Amino acid sequence: MSASPSRWTTSVRTGSAVETDPYRATSAPLYQTATFAQESPTEFGEFDYTRTDNPTRRSTEALLAELEGAAHALCYASGMAAIAAVLRLVQPGERVLLGRDLYGGTQRFAHGHLPGVQVEHVDLEPDEFGRRVQLEAALRRGGVRLVLFETPSNPRLAITDIAAVAAIAHRHDALVVVDGTVMTPWLQRPLDLGADVVIHSATKGLAGHGDVTAGVVATQSAELAETLQKKRNTDGSALAPFESWLLARGVRTLGVRIERAQATALQLAKALQRGPGLEAVHYPGLESHPGHALHQSQATGAGVLITLEADTAERAEALVRGARLFSTAVSFGGVSSSISLPHHMSHASVPRGAAPRPGENLVRLSIGLESPDDLLEDLRQAMSHASRHVVAEPSQRVAAVSNSD
Amino acid sequence: MSPRPTTTPPPAPRRTGTSERTAYVRAGRRPDPSTGAVVAPIHQTTTFAQAGLGGDLGFTYSRAGNPTVAALEEALGALEGAPPAVCHKTGMAAITALFLGVLQGGDRVAIARAVYGGTVRLAREILDPLGIEATFFDPTDAESVDAALAGAPRLVFIETPANPTLELVDVAAIAARAAGALLAVDNTFQTPLGLQPLELGADVSVYSTTKFIEGHDATLGGALVARDEALLTRLRRITKSVGSTQSPFEAWLTLRGLTTLPLRYEQHCESALVVAEALEAHPFTETVRHPGLASFPQRELAEQQHRFGRRIQLHGGIVTLQIRGGFDAAVRFLGSLRLVLVAENLGAPGTLATHPASMTHGDVPADQRKAAGIDEGLVRLSIGLEDPADLIADLCRALDASQRETPSRGSAKVSEEVAS
Incomplete structure (x- = not known):
């Protein structure tokens, strides 16, 4: 997939109010209103109540749909609200197939809040003969409503072939849902590759400033969009006007932020390959990454996440404790760098019976x-801190568990 | 405009006391510790940096909890002598969280026949496919109440005055009869000023804060107020799981609204x-x-x-x-x-x-x-x-x-x- 130059224009211009605002404001106004007065009691205007629709949210949705190459985009109160909305399309008696490496909150919702729905994790990677035996077998048993996966996955950054999985799933009438949060539509457009639905936690790269909790669902299907809109109106999970406005504001700089941050990420990933006590550095932009070529064929960049595999859990923990410039925090894709232990933080809520939690290392x-230099320097000092710490004293166990991100 | 002279107030409802009125202005609000600002800042942030692993200061991620939202939750709880409430993006998100938090497939919920249309739609479109059976009853008719309770519902949901008929429901009477079930009262019309459902024996007060509580037609919001900590924990957990938590800005505006409620x-x-x-x-x-x-x-x-x-x-x-x-x-x-x-x-x-x-x-x-x-x-x-x-x-x-x-x-x- 080649980069479409128009995304630079789209991201700064779509959803501008110049054509519709009476004052021709170049930044769309914030419609912080719950209600819209009607001219006539029997013929309603375009908007009546913000839970149903709101001009600010609608203009943000138009922007996101265009970036995604989608006919429809719907904004939700959080990434989890978006994921829950899509998973709730599955009826009792139907089945859901999930990838093996998946955000902890998605697993918690799928396993804990879909009564009567059979939830299974399957391998989506091909075997040495290029076949996806487990996926095919699971689909052949019938009743699969949707297949949901992330690529690159969080946190292991494994790559899944979107077009190949879509082709197989579509033979069995299953919807293909890609959680595109790690990439954002700037780097990867799953709908172009055959996916039916894309979900984002817009909290991450899309809004990008760590100040908004938001989710997006995008699709080409008018029918699906209508169903989702009706359900969203029913359960009141739509994104608030102010958050919609901040999200659009964040998207205006999506390109410059991502291009800059992923250039730094590649530089750091290369430097970290020689780090003491690190067994592996997972970053799809490295040629050594097993999914490198596949990722390059379906995305225009490797993104801003790097996952380090330390030799021991103790070293991993000491590395996080030793970082100073990197803040210890969940979430990702923001303007400031962060470091976390997925086992204890973003994936702490993975329930029993789900895919195995990411390793403590x-x-x-x-x-x-x-600055890339400042970040690298911080990681270097954290690694040397970890080397001293791991030798000097046994690790303290982590008591508190965070269920967030 | 002078209202009708009121007759001698009956002793049953407690007159709004001074300390209760003060709570509308002060509960949940304290000066910002770092600057002394009397109006605490809006914590428009997704994430909270942790002082190392497990070293968070009570907040990690705004879907799970946020100081601005927590201030509103503390205030709304205090108005009913309850622990902090659970606040949601909309009133319908609050009702959704209540239903999904306490009901499972096979459970029954008894809903008063006159309630907001969105609640009826929720029962049909979200509860029904999950195998949760909703029965609608007439809360003013003892036989209808008994018939609804005979089905051993896990949750009884009423609204008083009902939207839009203004039919009143005797909360204490229903609470006495529905002893085996959780009783939730949508108190949006009366607000905690006009009715205190928990005092009358209800387990949960439900609000669309969009209405009188924020009161400026500028936000959407919902809240669930309860005294039982185990129930509150379940409600918090489902809210976090489905991601319908109130946003900081809307919470801040709602807190502003509460001041003049x-x-x-x-x-x-x-x-x-x-x-x-x-x-x-x-x-x-x-x-x-x-x-x-x-x-x-x-x-x-x-x-x-x-x-x-x-x-x-x-x-x-x-x-x-x-x-x-x-x-x-x-x-x-x-x-x-x-x-x-x-x-x-x-x-x-x-x-x-x-x-x-x-x-x-x-x-x-x-x-x-x-x-x-x-x-x-x-x-x-x-x-x-x-x-x-x-x-x-x-x-x-x-x-x-x-x-x-x-x-x-x-x-x-x-x-x-x-x-x-």
Whole structure:
């Protein structure tokens, strides 16, 4: 997939109010209103109540749909609200197939809040003969409503062939849902590759400033969009006007933020390959990454997440504790860099019976817009801190568990 | 405008005390520790940096908790002598979280027949596919209540005054009968000032804060207030899982609204009664309902159940009317209003008029609307803070216009789909 140059224009111009605003404001006004007065009691205007529709949210949705190459986009109160909305399309008696490496909150919802729905994790990677035996077998048993996966996955950054999985799933009339949060539509457009639905936690790269909790669902299907809109109106999970406005504001700089942060990420990933006590550096932009070529064929960049595999859990923990410039925080894709232990933080809520939690030795880095030199220096001092710490004293166990991100 | 002189207040409802009124201004609010700002900042942030692993300061990620939202939750809980409430993006998100938090497939929920249309739609579109059976009952009829409770529902959901019929439900009586079930009361119309459901034996108070609580027609929001910590934990957990947590900015605006709620709400109630009396005296109205009117069918229950403000007993800011000539006259009436706006929502500073059968309750099937007493000609007014004399002038002029046979501006075709 080649980069479409128009996305630079789209991201700064779509959803501008110049054509519709009475004052021709170049930044769309914020319609912080619950209600819209009607001219006539029997013929309603375009908007009546913000839970149903709101001009600010609608203009943000138009922007996101265009970036995604989708006919329809719907904004939700959070990424989880978006994921829950899509998973709730599955009826009792139907089945859901999930990838093996998946955000903890998605697993918690799928396993805990879909009564009567059979939820299974399957391998989506091909075997040495290029076949996806487990996926095919699971689909052949029938009743699969949708297949949901992330690529690159969070936190292991494994790559799944969207077009190949879509082709197989569509033979069995299953919907293909891609959680595109790690990439954002800037780097990857799953609908172009055959997916039916794309979900984003817009909290991450899309809004990008760490100040908005938001989710998006995008699709080409008018029918699906209508169903989702009706359900969203029923359960009141739509994104608020102010958050919609901030999200659109964040998207205006999506390109410059991502291009800069992923250039830093590649530089850091290369440097970290020689880090002490690190067994592997997972970053799809490295030629050593097993999914490198596949990722390059379906995305225009490798993104801002790097996952480090330390030799021991103790070293991983010490590395996180030793970082100073990187803040210890969940979430990713923001302007400032963060470091986390997925096992204890973003994936702590993975329930029993779901896919195995990421190992305690995994460290996830989200690269922001700081100077690459400063970030590298911080990681170097954290690694030397970890080397001293691991030798000097046994690790303290982590008591508190965070269910967030 | 002077309200009807109130008779000696009955002892049952507690008069709004000084400390309770102070809570509307102060609960959940403390000066910002780093700057001393008396209005705490809006924590418009997704994430909270942790001082190392497990070293968070109570907040990690705003979907799970945020200081601005927590301040609102603390305040709303304090108003009912309860721990912090659980706040949601919308009132419907709050009701969704309540239902999904306490009900599982195979469970039953008993819902009063006259409730907000969105709650009925939720039962049909979200609960039904999950195998959760909703039965609708008449909370004013002992036999209907007993029949609903005989099905051993896990949750009983009522609304008082009901939207839009203004039918009152005796909360204490239902609580006494529904001892084996959780009792939730949608208290959006009365607010904690006018009714304290938990004091009357309910387990959960439900609010659309969009209405009187925020009160400026500027936000959407919902809240669940409860005393039982285990129940609150379940409600928090489902809220986090489905991601319907209130946002910081909306929480901040709602907290601002709470500050003036006692002033606003009492004025809403006072003006509503004045307007209702004027409408009742108008020759073209057939029925006017407001729990403060002497003609109100459940007058005794209103006097016994509703609490007192500083000046008057608080019977709410909503008035309903049936206009002579039914649906067609209602359409002409709404089309002739100038000062009063035709809009969904209620509890706003400006007076709003709604046609429930096509707007707020348009998604409720016609036969169910009829059973709930929602006539096709019923008009709901949310009386705002304008001078009641101006409102009465506008409403009376529109009532006069409703009887003229000139065609209304819009066609009489009412869409079932637009209802929010």
